[in-house]
Amino acid sequence: xxxxxxxxxxxxxxxxxxxxxxxxxxxxxxxxxxxxxxxxxxxxxxxxxxxxxxxxxxxxxxxxxxxxxxxxxxxxxxxxxxxxxxxxxxxxxxxxxxxxxxx
Numbered sequence: 001x002x003x004x005x006x007x008x009x010x011x012x013x014x015x016x017x018x019x020x021x022x023x024x025x026x027x028x029x030x031x032x033x034x035x036x037x038x039x040x041x042x043x044x045x046x047x048x049x050x051x052x053x054x055x056x057x058x059x060x061x062x063x064x065x066x067x068x069x070x071x072x073x074x075x076x077x078x079x080x081x082x083x084x085x086x087x088x089x090x091x092x093x094x095x096x097x098x099x100x101x102x103x
Contacts, residue, residue, distance in 0.1 A: 023032025059069045078086055097103035 023030055023035075025031070059072070062072060063069050081089070094103060
């Protein structure tokens with residue numbers, strides 16, 4: 001995002017719509033810009049909730065097919081990890097299991 005200098009505020013301002021630039025400053029805060037951030041966050045939160053509902057449905061479908069959802073979640077977590085980190089975690093898990101008589 002390019003930044004422009006606004007002589008009215010004497011501070012750099014991010015490129016915004018004209019209504020945001022015309023918004024009053026209250027306590028040094030651009031009210032229109034701040035409101036825009038809140039609206040964008042709220043929209044993203046709504047999208048996030050919809051996605052979480054979709055993910056829940058996929059897990060329910062997998063469970064109905066006989067898959068263990070708890071294990072699937074663990075695999076997803078492992079898939080997100082770098083191979084070296086995953087190997088280190090698995091090695092430590094084996095060491096700790098042996099240390100407490102589980103391996």
